[in-house]
Amino acid sequence: MRKKIIVKKNLWILVICIIVVLVATALIVFRDDLIKQGNNYDNMIIIERIDGQESLRMPYKYLDKILRDKSFYLEEIESISVSSVKFEIGEESIGWGIDEGGLVNTEDKDAVEILGGIKYCKGITDIYAIITEKKNSSVEFYEGYYAEMLINNREDYVIIPSSMSKFINEDLAPEEKRMILHHSGGPGYLGFCTIIGEYNTKDEYDTIYISYPGMANLIQAGNIDMSEYVDTFAIKLHEGKDYTKLIEYLNTYFADADSLEKYEGKTNRFDDPYIYQFVHYSK
Amino acid sequence: MKKTNKLVLCILIIALITLSSITAYAAMCSHGWEYWEVMDVDYDYEYIDSGVCYATITTYVECKICGTTGELMSYGINSHEWVREDLGHIPGTNMHRFNNTCNNCGYSFITEDFCSIPH
Numbered sequence: 001m002r003k004k005i006i007v008k009k010n011l012w013i014l015v016i017c018i019i020v021v022l023v024a025t026a027l028i029v030f031r032d033d034l035i036k037q038g039n040n041y042d043n044m045i046i047i048e049r050i051d052g053q054e055s056l057r058m059p060y061k062y063l064d065k066i067l068r069d070k071s072f073y074l075e076e077i078e079s080i081s082v083s084s085v086k087f088e089i090g091e092e093s094i095g096w097g098i099d100e101g102g103l104v105n106t107e108d109k110d111a112v113e114i115l116g117g118i119k120y121c122k123g124i125t126d127i128y129a130i131i132t133e134k135k136n137s138s139v140e141f142y143e144g145y146y147a148e149m150l151i152n153n154r155e156d157y158v159i160i161p162s163s164m165s166k167f168i169n170e171d172l173a174p175e176e177k178r179m180i181l182h183h184s185g186g187p188g189y190l191g192f193c194t195i196i197g198e199y200n201t202k203d204e205y206d207t208i209y210i211s212y213p214g215m216a217n218l219i220q221a222g223n224i225d226m227s228e229y230v231d232t233f234a235i236k237l238h239e240g241k242d243y244t245k246l247i248e249y250l251n252t253y254f255a256d257a258d259s260l261e262k263y264e265g266k267t268n269r270f271d272d273p274y275i276y277q278f279v280h281y282s283k
Numbered sequence: 284m285k286k287t288n289k290l291v292l293c294i295l296i297i298a299l300i301t302l303s304s305i306t307a308y309a310a311m312c313s314h315g316w317e318y319w320e321v322m323d324v325d326y327d328y329e330y331i332d333s334g335v336c337y338a339t340i341t342t343y344v345e346c347k348i349c350g351t352t353g354e355l356m357s358y359g360i361n362s363h364e365w366v367r368e369d370l371g372h373i374p375g376t377n378m379h380r381f382n383n384t385c386n387n388c389g390y391s392f393i394t395e396d397f398c399s400i401p402h
Contacts, residue, residue, distance in 0.1 A: 097381060097396030106376040106395075115397050116377065180383075180394050188364045190383060192333045 041281035045246075047233040047254055050277045055085060056233055058276060060216065060226035062253060063233065069249070076246040081234040083133075084123035084215050086207065087224075094121055094218065096208070097180045104169045114163050120207045121181070122231075123215025125151050129232065130159065130199050130209055137201035144174060145196035149211060156214030158193035161205030165198050179208070183222030191218045239283065247280070254278045312351035319344040322352070328361070328388035335360050336388035361387060372398075 049056055063082060070077055087094055096118075105111065124130065127139045127147055139159060141147065149157050158179050160168075168177055174194075181191040191214050199209070210218070219226060237243065247256070255263040255274040263274040325341040342355040363385040370380040370393070379398050384391035 091398075095396055097394035100380070100393040100395055103378070103395055106373070106378055112377045118397075182365075182367070187367065188386075190333075190363070190365050 041234075042283045043237045043239055044281050045235040045237065045250065046279045046281065047235075047276055048257070048279060050255060050260065050275055055231050056276065057085065057228035058230035058233065059270075060229040061270065062276075063230050065253070073246050073249065076237055076241050076243050078236040078238045080125065081128055081232070081236060082123075082125045082212060082230060083129035083232045084212070084219075084229055085231045086120040086122050087215075087219065089119055089121060092184055094181060094183050094222070096121075097182075098168070099176070099178065099180070102169050102172060102177065103167050105167050111167065114161075114205070115167060117204070117206055118161065118164065118208055121210055121215065122207055123212040124159075124209045125212045127159075127199075128234075133203075133207075134199065134201035135203040137199055137203065139197055139199045141197040142174060142195070145194075149196055151213070152211060153213035155211075156191050156193040156217070157196045157211040158214075159197045159199055159209040160195055161208070162198040162200045163205040168195065181210070181214075181218055183218055183224070185223045186218075186221035189218070189221030191221075243280070250278050312346045312349050314346050314348050314351075318347045319353075320347050326387070328385075330385070330388045330390040331360070334362065336363055336385060336390070337361075338387070363387065363390070 047056065047058070067080065070080065089096065106115070122129070122133075127150075130139055131137055139147075140162075145157070149155070160179070177195045179193045179195060181193060182189065191210075193210055193214055216226075216229075219229065237246075252269040253276070254268070255277040257277040257279040260277065266274060268274055321342055322345050323343040325343070327339040327341070329337045329339070331337050338359045338361050340357045340359065342357070343352065344355060345352045364387050366384050366386055368382040368384070370382055372379055373395065377398050378395045381394050381396050382391055383394060
């Protein structure tokens with residue numbers, strides 16, 4: 001009888017141990033997703049699709065207008081965080097090259113796999129887009145370069161996958177390390193993007209991230225339709241300001257998520273139906 | 284190209300345009316601008332950086348009344364107009380060598396482009 005109780009007790013301990021191990025494993029495996037769900041939107045305005053789809057696929061004209069009008073709201077707006085949709089790299093679309101002598105080790109066995117693995121490019125204004133898109137990722141900027149360069153509209157920059165960095169000639173001066181992008185639709189244009197950093201991820205190393213103005217120039221040069229160009233759009237606000245004027249302005253383009261019924265059947269300043277809403281996350 | 288450099292260049296260009304217009308006008312005949320005919324236009328481009336080239340535009344004019352000829356100079360900054368020539372496959376790699384030449388200023392450089400089609 002006593003032996004039977006001990007066996008039962010051991011069985012319970014074993015079951016509990018197994019549950020603990022399973023829970024711990026699940027926490028480790030899904031920790032990125034769990035962290036992601038806890039996005040910090042304090043003091044931000046996020047533009048979303050009213051139909052709930054994740055990617056905005058918003059026309060470029062909205063972004064262009066708001067970026068041009070941003071100077072009227074410097075009191076309220078700290079920064080604007082935007083990313084474009086992904087564009088495929090391929091023979092009939094965007095291609096990339098590097099100055100002669102800029103690439104090394106291209107005869108390595110893994111060269112085709114790694115360099116050919118770069119299938120997309122995406123325009124970004126900050127590294128937030130990389131961190132949210134790539135699981136367990138980090139971005140390292142090379143000496144002398146920093147994240148603010150991603151909104152520079154005088155020079156173009158690119159962040160490459162860390163898997164690619166071993167193919168870039170280390171002997172080159174930092175400003176000589178550049179990718180040259182072109183689009184089959186606009187053969188007269190070349191985008192010269194200085195490589196300013198690299199990202200590490202446990203996800204796929206399949207995307208190069210271009211400074212936002214550079215990406216827009218390339219797509220415009222390629223005569224590509226930009227009616228679904230913007231992927232994500234967020235406005236970071238200065239703390240403790242009166243946002244009434246800014247909210248009124250945004251209202252002319254986007255519906256207020258708190259009173260969607262007001263916008264039904266109405267059109268915005270572009271004479272488009274309201275298909276985007278803004279959500280104000282105050283602190 | 285730095286913003287300050289561009290600003291200096293712009294000021295210089297405006298000054299040159301003003302100066303050249305005054306000089307040209309002084310050298311022309313007494314008839315008004317409406318009698319001048321554009322005979323020819325010459326474009327001369329110079330490489331500045333990978334983004335732009337510098338254009339010197341010479342407009343040859345002639346007065347329709349007295350036949351006086353003159354040159355008007357203007358200046359501008361233009362984007363390159365690149366033409367890419369495939370120099371072929373780089374053996375042992377998935378790369379192609381390309382010669383990139385600006386149709387305007389003639390500046391050229393070679394790139395090694397990754398080719399997504401397996402060789």
